[in-house]
Amino acid sequence: MGISLRPEHLKRYRDLARLMMRYGRSDLVRSAGLEGALEEGAEPAEGQPAEAEQLTADLEQMGPTFIKLGQLLSTRPDIIPRAYADALTRLQDRVEPFDGEEAERMVSEELGVRVSKAFDEFDRTPIAAASLGQVHRAVLRGGRTVAVKVQRPGIREQIVKDLDALGEVVDFMDRHTKQGRKYEPARVLEEFRRTLLSELDYAREARNMATLDANLAEYQRIIVPRPVEDYSTGRVLTMEYVRGRKITSLSPLARMEVDGRALAEELFSAYLKQILVDGFFHGDPHPGNVFLTDDGRLALLDVGMVGTLTPDLQQHLLRMVLAISDGRGEEAAEATIGAGEERVHFDEARFTADVKALVSEFAAASNAQDIQVGRVMLEVTRSAAENGIRLPVEMSMLGRALLALDQVGRTLDPEFDPNAAIRRNASDLMRRQMLKNASPGRMFANLLEMNELVQKLPGRINRALEAVTEDGLEVRVRVVEDAWLLDGMQKMSNRISMGIVLAALIIGAAMMMRISTPFTLFGYPGVAMIFFLLAAALGLMLVLDILLHDIRHRDAGDR
Numbered sequence: 001m002g003i004s005l006r007p008e009h010l011k012r013y014r015d016l017a018r019l020m021m022r023y024g025r026s027d028l029v030r031s032a033g034l035e036g037a038l039e040e041g042a043e044p045a046e047g048q049p050a051e052a053e054q055l056t057a058d059l060e061q062m063g064p065t066f067i068k069l070g071q072l073l074s075t076r077p078d079i080i081p082r083a084y085a086d087a088l089t090r091l092q093d094r095v096e097p098f099d100g101e102e103a104e105r106m107v108s109e110e111l112g113v114r115v116s117k118a119f120d121e122f123d124r125t126p127i128a129a130a131s132l133g134q135v136h137r138a139v140l141r142g143g144r145t146v147a148v149k150v151q152r153p154g155i156r157e158q159i160v161k162d163l164d165a166l167g168e169v170v171d172f173m174d175r176h177t178k179q180g181r182k183y184e185p186a187r188v189l190e191e192f193r194r195t196l197l198s199e200l201d202y203a204r205e206a207r208n209m210a211t212l213d214a215n216l217a218e219y220q221r222i223i224v225p226r227p228v229e230d231y232s233t234g235r236v237l238t239m240e241y242v243r244g245r246k247i248t249s250l251s252p253l254a255r256m257e258v259d260g261r262a263l264a265e266e267l268f269s270a271y272l273k274q275i276l277v278d279g280f281f282h283g284d285p286h287p288g289n290v291f292l293t294d295d296g297r298l299a300l301l302d303v304g305m306v307g308t309l310t311p312d313l314q315q316h317l318l319r320m321v322l323a324i325s326d327g328r329g330e331e332a333a334e335a336t337i338g339a340g341e342e343r344v345h346f347d348e349a350r351f352t353a354d355v356k357a358l359v360s361e362f363a364a365a366s367n368a369q370d371i372q373v374g375r376v377m378l379e380v381t382r383s384a385a386e387n388g389i390r391l392p393v394e395m396s397m398l399g400r401a402l403l404a405l406d407q408v409g410r411t412l413d414p415e416f417d418p419n420a421a422i423r424r425n426a427s428d429l430m431r432r433q434m435l436k437n438a439s440p441g442r443m444f445a446n447l448l449e450m451n452e453l454v455q456k457l458p459g460r461i462n463r464a465l466e467a468v469t470e471d472g473l474e475v476r477v478r479v480v481e482d483a484w485l486l487d488g489m490q491k492m493s494n495r496i497s498m499g500i501v502l503a504a505l506i507i508g509a510a511m512m513m514r515i516s517t518p519f520t521l522f523g524y525p526g527v528a529m530i531f532f533l534l535a536a537a538l539g540l541m542l543v544l545d546i547l548l549h550d551i552r553h554r555d556a557g558d559r
Helices: 007-022 026-031 052-062 064-073 081-086 100-111 155-176 178-183 185-199 201-215 250-257 259-278 311-326 331-341 350-363 373-387 394-411 420-435 440-469 482-512 526-558
Strands: 119-122 133-140 147-149 236-240 244-246 280-282 290-293 298-300 305-307
Touching: 052 064, 052 081, 064 081, 064 155, 064 185, 100 133, 100 147, 100 350, 119 373, 147 526, 155 178, 155 185, 155 244, 178 250, 201 236, 201 482, 259 280, 259 311, 259 394, 259 420, 280 394, 305 394, 311 331, 311 350, 311 373, 311 420, 331 350, 331 373, 373 394, 373 420, 394 420
Parallel strands: none
Antiparallel strands: 119 133, 133 147, 147 236, 244 290, 280 305, 290 298
């Protein structure tokens, strides 16, 4: 049974059908009933799937929702082939700006006042435009220069419709395809929906900026623009104006004027702190979102996408990062397994072997250009999915963030070695985590747990002692090879029984030796001698059986 085509989603059905046909999945188009959405004669002939670079162009043409979807898929090499994931990392989130007058109208509507009342100046020509919104330069009353981020009109409604159409296709794949059951695309879409709708909430982004700015206050070379809360809403975000340039636009001469090595080192250290200590990190630090300010510092922009990590996940990540850095593949695999959820088809041996191979390749890289922590993280995520481990979605976001961070670090300093940076920061990271765990709040929680234990311990001990005295104590033993154990116990009891019978025969024969009878054998009472001979024969048979049986099992065990 295919998808019931809804008229309001017809254009998106057509786009999705064309996309699947182009990339070799005409079977999904037919089984889902999407061929009805194709225009007559539009179905292409079967052939080789289009090149990875073409996928990037196709998604850009399909609009903002699919640009963002491509960016998410670039972090999921467990779902799409690595060549396509690499191509999607270069997906550009640049579209034509919308009219400046429309931007003014939206700002006025959101702030509740005319633009001329709120700002001394408002430049209608945007300084940057992306799929979800665009940024205008403005000057507040009093002369403070700010950047005003304005959401595209109608973008939320368009994205919700696109997500609904995608949801119908994904639900069908989840139920009716082998790949759907293995990779759970409905779960991926739900993650995408949550992330994208969060990016559309500019009030949330303002809170993210304030949190990140506070967390990174100790780093003198890194700044995060502060939001202007009184001039910010869910669709308009006013923030400090950063004077500078994207690091990707720096010329070789301009790079010589800054201390690239110190900037790269501090940026990497700041990200390790975000991930492994704060548990709150900037999820999209690609080179376009990192500015070199006029005073030689780094500014982190576009904080709509952030990741949050639980304390338990942070512990596993710290173990994993340190194990990868030291080339200990087995420990890295153990930490990954601890961070995830094992599924029915989990193959621990194969996963451990994959991670050991990845870490060995990483450790063997002698050139700093070949060391990519983010790439190793993404490959571990891919192997986990293939071998039956469901990892938290934050792991994929983290892999992408680290991969982008590698690129930023090398742009600032071509010789930057992230592996060495991890080792330099390892002791400080562990100390910070220990101090965080020893915080008053955590200690108070531990005291509450201890108080509960002390209160309940006497009653539990009393019940255990009563069970012992009243013969009510039960000990449960789990035995995997129960048939083998029962067979062994039966053979052992048979040998004991035969030994007892032999002992009885010998004792009885010895006692009968004192009784004189007409029937004799070898000059001794005949009945007593028969018992002795029978006991000797049975004893010999028992000894031979023991020797032959034990030798046979010992040889089998050696093999």
